[in-house]
Amino acid sequence: MKKNIYNGLTNKLINKRNLLVKIYMLKKVDYLDKKNEYEVLNIFKNLNQDILLKPISFKLTKKKLISKFEILENYKDLSKINIEEFHIRKVVDLIYSFHKLKSNLFNSIKVFDYKKMLDYFYKNIKKPFFNLDKYYKEICNKLENLKGLKKVISHNDLVPGNIMFKDDNFLLIDYDYIMMNDKYFDYASFITETLNENNENIGIFINQLIKKRMLIIDKNEFNNLNTVIKYQDLLWTLWANYMFENKKDDIYKKIYMEKYDRLKFRKQITF
Incomplete structure (x- = not known):
């Protein structure tokens, strides 16, 4: 399947197999705390609620944070x-x-x-x-x-x-x-x-x-x-x-x- 790749103001976004993949390349000095975001994703993944889009999966490495979400059809x-x-x-x-x-x-x-x-x-x-x-x-x-x-x-x-x-x-x-x-x-x-x-x-x-x-x-x-x-x-x-x-x-x-x-x-x- 062809990937649709485009850049948001902060993340690279990829439409892949009906999932939205967000990629953020980590920097030595940054105003965004991606370790904190990783903790947030950990909490939201298991939280019983209907106000936030839950992540499907996510991974934090030394170089980047990758998170995958369902694409919201008709939203x-x-x-x-x-x-x-x-x-x-x-x-x-x-x-x-x-x-x-x-x-x-x-x-x-x-x-x-x-x-x-x-x-x-x-x-x-x-x-x-x-x-x-x-x-x-x-x-x-x-x-x-x-x-x-x-x-x-x-x-x-x-x-x-x-x-x-x-x-x-x-x-x-x-x-x-x-x-x-x-x-x-x-x-x-x-x-x-x-x-x-x-x-x-x-x-x-x-x-x-x-x-x-x-x-x-x-x-x-x-x-x-x-x-x-x-x-x-x-x-x-x-x-x-x-x-x-x-x-x-x-x-x-x-x-x-x-x-x-x-x-x-x-x-x-x-x-």
């Missing part, structure tokens, strides 16, 4: 549609169910480090497209407020392509960034990576979080959420600059400009 991802209230409600349910997975199952999973992740890109970019020092300093001054927050298992990368659905069945895929984290990171991720600047849909999302009691009407809740939104707008702006330097692919320059505009112009969420 779409959120990048293929106009997102409406129905989809937002289902995503809220998905995040809620994910965060409610028993935390004692994830004792071996890494805890997300805001400062360390941000500094990896901030300090390793040789030629910044623009000077982002003021945003970096602003965010670093606010990170102290996020320390000590309760940790849940967090996807950390809710781009539209990582949320698959067929009818009313919604699933999360792609586990590159999964770690223990506070609940705000996934809320912010869905806003910054999928809803973007659609303020109507962001409002629907926030109202659904409140209705589901994932957010309460409290100033500190909204302060935390706005901090993490700003953090992610900066993080992925820096990431795109870093990736452009290392991959020389103009797709990253396009992503950078989109993220940079949101970093500059996004309005804070109020209650």
